[in-house]
Amino acid sequence: MTDAVRNPEEKELVGLALEGDSRGFAGLVRMHQRRAYAVARAIVLTHEDAEDAVQEGFLRAYQAMDRFDPGQPFGAWLNRIVANAALDLARRKKVRNVEELSDSMPSPFRDPAEDDELKARLRNALEKLPERSRAVIVLHDVEGFTHAEIGKMLGIPGGTARSDLHHARQKLRGLLANLRG
Amino acid sequence: MEDQNDLRLTDEADERLVPLMRELYAPPADPAYFDGLESRVLSLIASQRLGIVRLQSSLWSVLEKWAAPGMAAAALLFAAAGLYLTRATEPEVQATYEEVTGPSETEMLPGAVYVVTAPRDGSSQREATFRYVLSN
Numbered sequence: 575m576t577d578a579v580r581n582p583e584e585k586e587l588v589g590l591a592l593e594g595d596s597r598g599f600a601g602l603v604r605m606h607q608r609r610a611y612a613v614a615r616a617i618v619l620t621h622e623d624a625e626d627a628v629q630e631g632f633l634r635a636y637q638a639m640d641r642f643d644p645g646q647p648f649g650a651w652l653n654r655i656v657a658n659a660a661l662d663l664a665r666r667k668k669v670r671n672v673e674e675l676s677d678s679m680p681s682p683f684r685d686p687a688e689d690d691e692l693k694a695r696l697r698n699a700l701e702k703l704p705e706r707s708r709a710v711i712v713l714h715d716v717e718g719f720t721h722a723e724i725g726k727m728l729g730i731p732g733g734t735a736r737s738d739l740h741h742a743r744q745k746l747r748g749l750l751a752n753l754r755g
Numbered sequence: 756m757e758d759q760n761d762l763r764l765t766d767e768a769d770e771r772l773v774p775l776m777r778e779l780y781a782p783p784a785d786p787a788y789f790d791g792l793e794s795r796v797l798s799l800i801a802s803q804r805l806g807i808v809r810l811q812s813s814l815w816s817v818l819e820k821w822a823a824p825g826m827a828a829a830a831l832l833f834a835a836a837g838l839y840l841t842r843a844t845e846p847e848v849q850a851t852y853e854e855v856t857g858p859s860e861t862e863m864l865p866g867a868v869y870v871v872t873a874p875r876d877g878s879s880q881r882e883a884t885f886r887y888v889l890s891n
Contacts, residue, residue: 596797603796607789611782621783625792632796633803693775700779716776 588644599639603632606649610656613727616712617660617705618667627663631656650726657709657727664705699749707742714739 584605590598607628614627635642635655642651700708706728713719713727714735721739722732730738783789 596801599800600793600797603793607792607796608782611789611792612780615780615782625795628792629796629799633799636800637803690775693778696772696775697779700776712776712780715773716780 584648585644588642588648591639592642592644599636602648602652606652607632609649610652612717613653613656613713614660616717617657617709618664619701623663623667624660627660628656630659630663634659650723653723654727654729658729660709661705661728668705695750699746702749703742703745707738707745710735710738711742711746 584602587598587601587605591602592598610628610631611624614631615621615624618624618627631652635652638655642648700711703711709728710724713724714721719727720732721735724739725732725735728735
């Protein structure tokens with residue numbers, strides 16, 4: 575799951591993007607957008623917010639291309655930017671929701687076919703987790719990122735990501751138990 | 756149904772929850788979605804880039820028009836300020852000189868005789884000081 579090993583195509587695209595060739599950055603968008611979506615989706619509550627965070631993340635990356643070290647994997651750098659954009663968005667949404675909708679949650683993207691009770695309860699429990707806890711669980715258990723990679727993305731040490739994962743699982747367990755009762 | 760609701764987790768990822776989480780967090784399966792997302796991202800970047808370019812070009816064109824008159828005005832201002840400062844400091848130097856070499860108010864007692872020692876005749880400062888000492 576790590577993109578520490580650079581592929582030649584990415585290297586070429588980064589080179590083009592640094593030279594100001596728009597085809598370079600377009601290729602990087604195409605190559606990394608699915609992963610970027612997964613990172614954003616792990617942090618925010620809805621599909622729509624994930625898409626907004628991805629767009630914002632790519633825009634920030636484009637504006638910061640002159641500060642990108644071509645010796646580093648582009649995906650890891652981009653994921654960190656996207657994670658930051660998603661965290662910013664989640665915080666803004668949280669403030670707005672507290673101000674406008676004190677006791678209601680934003681309606682997440684719903685799969686029309688979803689009627690499974692367990693899945694619905696799990697989603698409910700995950701929505702109740704703080705965004706960092708939710709992000710750590712989803713990025714690790716669903717997306718397969720390592721503690722170190724998650725730490726880099728969220729701006730915390732790898733050891734903190736590991737202990738966050740432990741506490742997040744405990745919290746999720748508690749929430750599911752409460753929901754069951 | 757009971758075993759489906761048994762949601763106890765160990766410290767490791769729960770084997771039954773992970774597939775469910777994958778479903779919940781799965782990206783849209785339709786490839787067209789990502790084609791559209793790519794277009795939206797690139798459009799956003801293009802619009803921002805155009806905005807920056809337009810702002811920069813308009814800013815530079817305005818600055819370019821004002822560059823030559825601005826330089827001329829700055830040079831004139833610099834010359835005027837230099838002239839003013841030179842003239843303004845001349846009387847000040849003279850006043851300071853007279854203040855030092857002239858008699859102080861405490862010396863101007865009734866009946867006292869004082870000598871004007873300022874070297875207005877072109878004599879040196881040393882001579883003026885000498886005459887002052889002799890007169891007191």
